Amino acid sequence: DGGITQSPKYLFRKEGQNVTLSCEQNLNHDAMYWYRQDPGQGLRLIYYSQIVNDFQKGDIAEGYSVSREKKESFPLTVTSAQKNPTAFYLCASRYWMNTEAFFGQGTRLTVV
Amino acid sequence: DQQVKQNSPSLSVQEGRISILNCDYTNSMFDYFLWYKKYPAEGPTFLISISSIKDKNEDGRFTVFLNKSAKHLSLHIVPSQPGDSAVYFCAASELGNQGGKLIFGQGTELSVKP
Numbered sequence: 001d002g003g004i005t006q007s008p009k010y011l012f013r014k015e016g017q018n019v020t021l022s023c024e025q026n027l028n029h030d031a032m033y034w035y036r037q038d039p040g041q042g043l044r045l046i047y048y049s050q051i052v053n054d055f056q057k058g059d060i061a062e063g064y065s066v067s068r069e070k071k072e073s074f075p076l077t078v079t080s081a082q083k084n085p086t087a088f089y090l091c092a093s094r095y096w097m098n099t100e101a102f103f104g105q106g107t108r109l110t111v112v
Numbered sequence: 113d114q115q116v117k118q119n120s121p122s123l124s125v126q127e128g129r130i131s132i133l134n135c136d137y138t139n140s141m142f143d144y145f146l147w148y149k150k151y152p153a154e155g156p157t158f159l160i161s162i163s164s165i166k167d168k169n170e171d172g173r174f175t176v177f178l179n180k181s182a183k184h185l186s187l188h189i190v191p192s193q194p195g196d197s198a199v200y201f202c203a204a205s206e207l208g209n210q211g212g213k214l215i216f217g218q219g220t221e222l223s224v225k226p
Contacts, residue, residue, distance in 0.1 A: 006155075031212045042118075042218035043156070043201060050212035058213070090155055092214070097205060098144040098163060101214055103155030 002027050006091050006104035013078075013085075013111050021076045021107045023091035032074035033092040033101065036060065043090065049074055078109065085111045115139045116204050118217035125224050131189040133220050135202035138183065142204040147176060147187045150199045150219070159200075160187070192224045 004025040013019045023032065031050045035043040035058075045058030049068040063082025068074055074093075078085045088108050094101040117136045125131045133147075143164040148156035162169040162176045162185070169176050175188045189196055199219045206213065 033214060035216070040121075043203075043216035045213065045215060048212055048214070056212070059215075088153070092155075094214075097212060100146055100158040100161055101203075102158070103148075105155050106153065108153070 004091060004093050004102050004104040006089075006107050008107060009105065011107055011109045013109070015111055016080045018080060019078050019085075019109065021078070021089055021091075021109070023074045023076065023104060024072055025074075025093040025102075026072060027093060027095075027102065028071070029093035029095050029102075030071070031094050031096065031101075032068065033094075034058075034064070034066065034074070034076045035090045035092065037088045037090060037106075046076065046089075085109060113138075114218075115142075116202060116215050116217040118202060118220050120220050121218070122221045122223070125192045125222065127194055127224055127226050128191045131187075131192045131196065131222055131224065133187040133189075133200050133202075133222065135185045135187075135217055136183060137185075137204050139204070139206065140183070141206040144205045145176070145178060145185050146203045146205075146214075147174075148201045148203065148216075149196075150201060156201060189222075192222075194224050194226050197222055197224050 007022045033048045034046040047066040049055035065077045091104045092101040146161040147159045150156040178185045201219045203216045
């Protein structure tokens with residue numbers, strides 16, 4: 001079954017700790033994305049990657065870091081520098097430009 | 113700077129009638145547009161897309177219209193069904209050195225009443 005998997009579904013962390021969200025896809029897609037959704041808000045782009053070992057900042061990259069060492073994987077680290085990390089995080093992938101993106105089921109991160 | 117805007121946070125429609133969701137964009141380099149449907153605490157699911165070389169694309173009950181001169185697109189759902197109730201997002205991407213970037217609007221919550 002091809003798809004995009006985010007784990008875990010729920011994540012709790014203490015303030016000041018770094019946390020890494022997992023995103024894996026077996027769709028052979030080139031591009032991968034991380035978005036953040038806050039209550040009543042749209043999807044805001046954090047980082048995206050078009051090929052392995054390359055990634056670009058989105059509109060709200062501060063306090064986040066990513067890596068793209070494998071085509072299938074695009075983990076997102078929420079660092080202690082991110083002032084408001086509590087949010088719903090969504091990962092997506094697509095084959096290339098001008099195709100639809102497929103989304104994972106999301107990770108709800110709560111920082112206490 | 114919000115490059116993709118959905119100015120209506122919510123829309124309520126009677127079952128069987130037409131739902132029209134609107135989206136405006138500011139970047140004239142956008143050349144591919146998509147609509148997604150989303151339920152709470154889930155990932156969005158793709159509905160329909162349109163390339164900038166077209167002005168209309170239809171798939172069953174869903175039709176997307178693109179007006180490039182006005183930098184405006186709309187999603188028509190006919191007839192609307194209660195199962196269509198969800199948040200709808202429009203998204204846009206462009207060719208060129210920003211080609212992989214995919215930008216979403218704020219979403220419009222559609223409620224279809226029986």
